[in-house]
Amino acid sequence: MISQLYRDMLKTKSVIRQLSEYATRRGNEIGYENVFDFSLGNPYVPVPGTYSDAVIRLHETLPSSALHGYSPTLGHPVYKKKVAESLTERFGIPYTPELIFPTSGAAAALAHAFRAVVLPGEEILTFAPYFSEYDQYVNLTGAVLRAVPADTETFQINFRAFEEMLNENTAAVLINTPNNPSGIVYSEETIKHLADILRERQERFGHEIFLISDEPYREIVFDGKTAPCIAAFYDNTITCYSFSKSLSLPGERIGYAAVSPRCSHADELVPMMGQISRGIGHNCPSSTIQLAVSEVINETADMSVYEANMNLLYDKLTELGFTCVRPGGTFYIFPKALEQDSVAFCKKALQYDLIMVPGDGFGTPGYFRMAYCIATEKVQRSLAALERFVMAEYR
Amino acid sequence: MISQLYRDMLKTKSVIRQLSEYATRRGNEIGYENVFDFSLGNPYVPVPGTYSDAVIRLHETLPSSALHGYSPTLGHPVYKKKVAESLTERFGIPYTPELIFPTSGAAAALAHAFRAVVLPGEEILTFAPYFSEYDQYVNLTGAVLRAVPADTETFQINFRAFEEMLNENTAAVLINTPNNPSGIVYSEETIKHLADILRERQERFGHEIFLISDEPYREIVFDGKTAPCIAAFYDNTITCYSFSKSLSLPGERIGYAAVSPRCSHADELVPMMGQISRGIGHNCPSSTIQLAVSEVINETADMSVYEANMNLLYDKLTELGFTCVRPGGTFYIFPKALEQDSVAFCKKALQYDLIMVPGDGFGTPGYFRMAYCIATEKVQRSLAALERFVMAEYR
Numbered sequence: 115m116i117s118q119l120y121r122d123m124l125k126t127k128s129v130i131r132q133l134s135e136y137a138t139r140r141g142n143e144i145g146y147e148n149v150f151d152f153s154l155g156n157p158y159v160p161v162p163g164t165y166s167d168a169v170i171r172l173h174e175t176l177p178s179s180a181l182h183g184y185s186p187t188l189g190h191p192v193y194k195k196k197v198a199e200s201l202t203e204r205f206g207i208p209y210t211p212e213l214i215f216p217t218s219g220a221a222a223a224l225a226h227a228f229r230a231v232v233l234p235g236e237e238i239l240t241f242a243p244y245f246s247e248y249d250q251y252v253n254l255t256g257a258v259l260r261a262v263p264a265d266t267e268t269f270q271i272n273f274r275a276f277e278e279m280l281n282e283n284t285a286a287v288l289i290n291t292p293n294n295p296s297g298i299v300y301s302e303e304t305i306k307h308l309a310d311i312l313r314e315r316q317e318r319f320g321h322e323i324f325l326i327s328d329e330p331y332r333e334i335v336f337d338g339k340t341a342p343c344i345a346a347f348y349d350n351t352i353t354c355y356s357f358s359k360s361l362s363l364p365g366e367r368i369g370y371a372a373v374s375p376r377c378s379h380a381d382e383l384v385p386m387m388g389q390i391s392r393g394i395g396h397n398c399p400s401s402t403i404q405l406a407v408s409e410v411i412n413e414t415a416d417m418s419v420y421e422a423n424m425n426l427l428y429d430k431l432t433e434l435g436f437t438c439v440r441p442g443g444t445f446y447i448f449p450k451a452l453e454q455d456s457v458a459f460c461k462k463a464l465q466y467d468l469i470m471v472p473g474d475g476f477g478t479p480g481y482f483r484m485a486y487c488i489a490t491e492k493v494q495r496s497l498a499a500l501e502r503f504v505m506a507e508y509r
Numbered sequence: 510m511i512s513q514l515y516r517d518m519l520k521t522k523s524v525i526r527q528l529s530e531y532a533t534r535r536g537n538e539i540g541y542e543n544v545f546d547f548s549l550g551n552p553y554v555p556v557p558g559t560y561s562d563a564v565i566r567l568h569e570t571l572p573s574s575a576l577h578g579y580s581p582t583l584g585h586p587v588y589k590k591k592v593a594e595s596l597t598e599r600f601g602i603p604y605t606p607e608l609i610f611p612t613s614g615a616a617a618a619l620a621h622a623f624r625a626v627v628l629p630g631e632e633i634l635t636f637a638p639y640f641s642e643y644d645q646y647v648n649l650t651g652a653v654l655r656a657v658p659a660d661t662e663t664f665q666i667n668f669r670a671f672e673e674m675l676n677e678n679t680a681a682v683l684i685n686t687p688n689n690p691s692g693i694v695y696s697e698e699t700i701k702h703l704a705d706i707l708r709e710r711q712e713r714f715g716h717e718i719f720l721i722s723d724e725p726y727r728e729i730v731f732d733g734k735t736a737p738c739i740a741a742f743y744d745n746t747i748t749c750y751s752f753s754k755s756l757s758l759p760g761e762r763i764g765y766a767a768v769s770p771r772c773s774h775a776d777e778l779v780p781m782m783g784q785i786s787r788g789i790g791h792n793c794p795s796s797t798i799q800l801a802v803s804e805v806i807n808e809t810a811d812m813s814v815y816e817a818n819m820n821l822l823y824d825k826l827t828e829l830g831f832t833c834v835r836p837g838g839t840f841y842i843f844p845k846a847l848e849q850d851s852v853a854f855c856k857k858a859l860q861y862d863l864i865m866v867p868g869d870g871f872g873t874p875g876y877f878r879m880a881y882c883i884a885t886e887k888v889q890r891s892l893a894a895l896e897r898f899v900m901a902e903y904r
Contacts, residue, residue, distance in 0.1 A: 115680060115716060116626050116774050116781070123784040124777065131582060160573035169797075170565050178555035182758035187526060218613065218792060225790025231511050247787060254788025285510060321510060363577035365796030367613075379511050382519065386511070389518040392642060393649025394789040395620025397613060400798055401760025402564075 123250070129475050130154060130246065133460075137469045144467070150496035152484035153469045155294065155445065157362040159415045159487070165361060168409040172402060181405070185398040187388045189216030189370075193404035196411045197370055204412075205343040208375050215387045218367035218399045220330045223354035224251055225394060226387040227371050228286070231324040231352070232257045236285035238326070241271055242477035243448060245294045245328070257285070261477040269298040269439050269448070271308060280315055286324040287312065292331035292341055295476045295483035296448040297424070297441025299335060302342045309348040316350075322378050325351045330369070333360035333414050335443035336421045349376035352383070357407055359445075359487075362415040368399045368407050420445040423486040423493045430497045434504045445487040448473065452508045456482050466503040468496065518645070524870050525549060525641065528855075532864045539862070545891035547879035548864045550689065550840065552757040554810045554882070560756060563804040567797060576800070580793040582783045584611030584765075588799035591806045592765055599807075600738040603770050610782040613762035613794045615725045618749035619646055620789060621782040622766050623681070626719040626747070627652045631680035633721075636666055637872035638843060640689045640723070652680070656872040664691040664834050664843070665699045668706070675710055681719040682707065687726035687736055690871045690878035691843040692819070692836025694730055697737045704743040711745075717773050720746045725764070728755040728809050730838035731816045744771035747778070752802055754840075754882075757810040763794045763802050815840040818881040818888045825892045829899045840882040843868065847903045851877050861898040863891065 130153055137151040172181055188194070194211035201209045217223040232238055234256025240248055242264040252259035262279055265272040289308070291300035300308075312323050327344040332355065335341050345351040356369035373383045391397055398404070424441050431438050431449050438449035451459035456472040460482055463470055473481030486493055525548055532546040567576055583589075589606035596604045612618040627633055629651025635643055637659040647654035657674055660667040684703070686695035695703075707718050722739040727750065730736050740746040751764035768778045786792055793799070819836050826833050826844050833844035846854035851867040855877055858865050868876030881888055 115628055115631065116777070117624060117628060120625060120781040120784045121777060123787075124780050128582075154579070156574070156578050158574060161577050166568040169568055173561040173564055178757060179551070179553060182556050182760050183551050184549070184759045187523075218790065221787075221792050222790035225788075229512060230515060233510055233512060236510065250784075250787040251790070254785075362573060364579045365577050365793070367792060367795055382516060383511070385519050386515040389515045389645075390649075392518075392616075392645040393620075394791070395613070395617035395646070396790070397616050397762060398760070400762055400795045402798075403795055 128246070130471050133469050133471060136464070140467065147492070149467050149469065150492065150499055151469045151488065152486060153471055155359070155485045155487060156364060157359055157415065157445070157487045158489055159362050159417070159419055161362045162410055162413050162415055164413060165363070165406055165410045168406040169402065172405055181402055183401065185216070185401050185404065187391070187398075188384060189214065189398055190401060190404040193408045196408040197372070200411045201372060205346060207343070207345055209372060210375065213373045213375055213380060213384060215371040215373075215384045216399055216404055217369050217371055218396065219358055219364070219369045220328055220354045220356035221247070221251065222367070222396055223356070223369050223371040224326065224328060226390050226396070227326050227352045227354055228252060228255045228257060229390045230383050230386045231322070231326075232285040237281070237283045238286045238288050239276070239279055239284055240288040241276070243269065243293070243295050243473060243481065244477050245290060246475035248288065264478045266450075266478070266481075269293065269296040270300060270304045273307060273311070277311060280311070282319050284315075284323055286326050288326045288328065289344070290328040291344070292335060292443035294331065294444060295446045295471070295473070296439065297444045297446045298439060299339070299341050299442035305342055305344060305347045312348060322350050326354060327351055328354045330356040330359050331444040334417050334420055334445060336424060336441065339442065341443060345372070345374045349374055350378055352377065360414045361407065361410065366400070366403050368403045419490055420487065422490050423488070426490070426493050426497065427484060427486055430500060434501060445485055447484050447486065448478075448481050451480055451482050452504065454480055456480050462507050463503055466499045468499055468503055523641070525866050528864050528866060531859070535862065542887070544862050544864065545887065545894055546864045546883065547881060548866055550754070550880045550882060551759060552754055552810065552840070552882045553884055554757050554812070554814055556757045557805055557808050557810055559808060560758070560801055560805045563801040564797065567800055576797055578796065580611070580796050580799065582786070582793075583779060584609065584793055585796060585799040588803045591803040592767070595806045596767060600741060602738070602740055604767060605770065608768045608770055608775060608779060610766045610768075610779045611794055611799055612764050612766055613791065614753055614759070614764045615723055615749045615751035616642070616646065617762070617791055618751070618764050618766040619721065619723060621785050621791070622721050622747045622749055623647060623650045623652060624785045625778050625781045626717070626721075627680040632676070632678045633681045633683050634671070634674055634679055635683040636671070638664065638688070638690050638868060638876065639872050640685060641870035643683065659873045661845075661873070661876075664688065664693040665695060666703060668702060672706060675706070677714050679710075679718055681721050683721045683723065684739070685723040686739070687730060687838035689726065689839055690841045690866075690868070691834060692839045692841045693834060694734070694736050694837035700737055700739060700742045707743060717745050721749060722746055723749045725751040725754050726839040729812050729815055729840060731819060731836065734837065736838060740767070740769045744769055745773055747772065755809045756802065756805065761795070761798050763798045814885055815882065817885050818883070821885070821888050821892065822879060822881055825895060829896060840880060842879050842881065843873075843876050846875055846877050847899065849875055851875050857902050858898055861894045863894055863898055
């Protein structure tokens with residue numbers, strides 16, 4: 115019998131993907147350069163040349179079986195070692211290769227982390243606004259995702275609501291900082307407070323509450339700052355990372371889950387992820403891409419463009435009267451819509467060829483997301499369209 | 510709470526991987542060239558040069574975002590088109606790109622196919638001997654795998670046992686031809702008979718029984734023959750393919766699920782697999798590898814070495830008195846052990862540096878598998894070790 119579960123899901127297509135497809139169709143009509151497509155987090159900045167050089171050199175020098183042979187079940191030793199060394203050096207936490215599980219991007223890292231530490235029926239708490247795919251990621255494990263309402267003043271954590279929602283059935287807390295869609299970076303104060311609460315509740319409930327930290331935007335932080343390292347604040351942390359954004363290669367599907375050396379069951383969790391892989395058909399990222407990324411492990415694409423884009427948009431949006439928390443990183447901004455119904459708001463914007471995503475799917479109706487991982491020149495041209503849109507519809 | 514399910518699985522490590530790791534350790538002691546490692550299906554033959562050329566050319570010519578950007582959820586259009594055209598041309602079945610779901614190898618194709626057409630609690634029947642990972646692949650979907658006992662005379666299908674085991678709760682039948690571990694290619698007669706039975710039972714039970722055909726060895730067939738195309742014989746067929754063996758790049762994780770155009774719900778199954786992907790964190794194979802394989806879609810690595818190896822081994826094994834069905838393809842052979850306990854048999858063989866896998870994990874105790882995807886020169890040298898082993902232990 116074909117699965118009604120997945121069949122029913124066909125009706126709930128990703129709004130982001132639908133908008134992105136609309137943008138492509140509209141681009142065919144009027145030229146894609148005239149569509150201000152802020153829908154998708156597909157980086158515009160090129161991959162570092164050193165990455166491409168590494169791929170070419172690997173193909174020219176390594177024997178075929180060394181380059182293209184099976185990775186061991188728990189990942190390529192070279193990649194695991196490079197990731198562990200890089201994390202240790204940057205964050206001062208003694209990661210070893212055995213604590214690194216290579217995955218096909220952050221989505222796969224989350225898929226393994228959820229299954230390793232959350233049982234079907236248990237709860238995962240996350241904080242609105244949150245990446246819209248989390249619902250599907252969690253639901254299909256049999257666990258339950260509950261979202262703590264947003265603190266819309268700051269998009270830091272709404273601790274009062276969080277403490278009310280935390281309960282004995284909470285197996286994990288899922289955070290994403292720098293945050294998609296808000297662009298906010300959790301402050302050290304926020305993370306410390308979160309860690310304190312989790313430690314206290316672990317004690318009270320008598321079981322672990324794991325912190326699953328989804329960090330694909332860790333390297334995209336503005337104003338010369340760096341994002342605090344989550345695992346430094348709380349022992350039971352599993353960090354889920356992707357090089358999609360920092361190296362601009364989302365299509366290559368390369369990331370990892372890193373289990374903190376101070377985590378309960380630290381030595382068991384990566385081997386368990388290997389077992390989970392057998393059931394979900396994951397079986398490691400591409401061997402070539404594990405090796406190529408190993409050679410550029412501490413590099414990033416040129417991130418400065420995102421900060422330039424953010425400043426342009428933030429200034430214009432506030433000038434136009436939008437309520438908007440200034441992003442500290444990522445390539446997203448999450449202003450309040452100019453009417454309560456953000457779906458209606460984004461629909462009207464389409465008439466000005468502005469493609470923006472309503473906040474509803476991010477658990478925060480009334481707001482909208484703009485992904486500004488596009489050329490600065492295009493962001494500049496979009497400002498006039500934004501102004502026309504606001505003046506015509508809301509003045 | 511960490512998952513006891515996956516924790517318990519740690520105790521049941523893959524015997525194949527353990528043997529392969531033993532071979533590596535032993536190789537460090539006496540030189541790997543002196544270890545006759547028949548444990549793992551990791552191809553020795555190099556990838557075609559045209560593949561490496563394609564990867565290099567893609568990196569030199571395509572813009573970064575075109576090469577490394579996100580694939581659409583249902584896969585890269587170029588790859589889907591090339592696969593569909595190749596299948597249509599070779600097998601005369603009108604596949605379209607919409608019926609092709611790109612996956613990270615055959616394991617991921619199976620993970621999606623199982624979830625699309627089998628509900629938790631329903632049964633999948635397969636035929637011994639069968640690839641040992643099938644148990645884990647199926648168990649973690651919540652479905653139940655049952656193995657029809659082998660027809661050890663021919664390693665074709667034991668139809669009497671199959672007909673007894675088929676029941677109303679059977680949602681799918683999983684076949685693997687050319688077969689790992691037996692090396693046998695199902696005859697047209699076998700496939701026709703299987704299809705007849707399935708059609709009759711579909712009618713009787715009033716629901717579909719899907720045929721999930723795992724075909725990573727489709728291109729490795731001996732004696733100038735080709736393997737019959739399963740989907741040509743039965744409409745409700747989902748073909749799961751990997752380029753791991755045909756192009757010698759198992760570490761790159763590239764394959765697909767192809768839904769027969771004549772399959773029930775044909776137009777829904779690939780989109781459903783896209784939904785399944787969200788839950789298991791799959792999200793397409795590497796974009797570069799989808800594009801590179803698209804350029805060499807009808808090529809293969811040099812497969813002749815496997816036939817040469819098979820002939821050497823088959824002749825020696827029969828000369829030494831082994832009962833052995835002659836493989837029609839793959840790079841496996843599955844002789845009967847010289848004592849009832851094939852684990853004990855394989856353990857004794859280790860003293861002669863012969864690494865072979867007991868049949869128990871393949872659902873067929875009393876037999877053993879040799880994977881001969883290694884250099885012919887090494888197969889030749891192994892023959893004396895085989896002879897010493899048999900003469901010393903069983904004469």
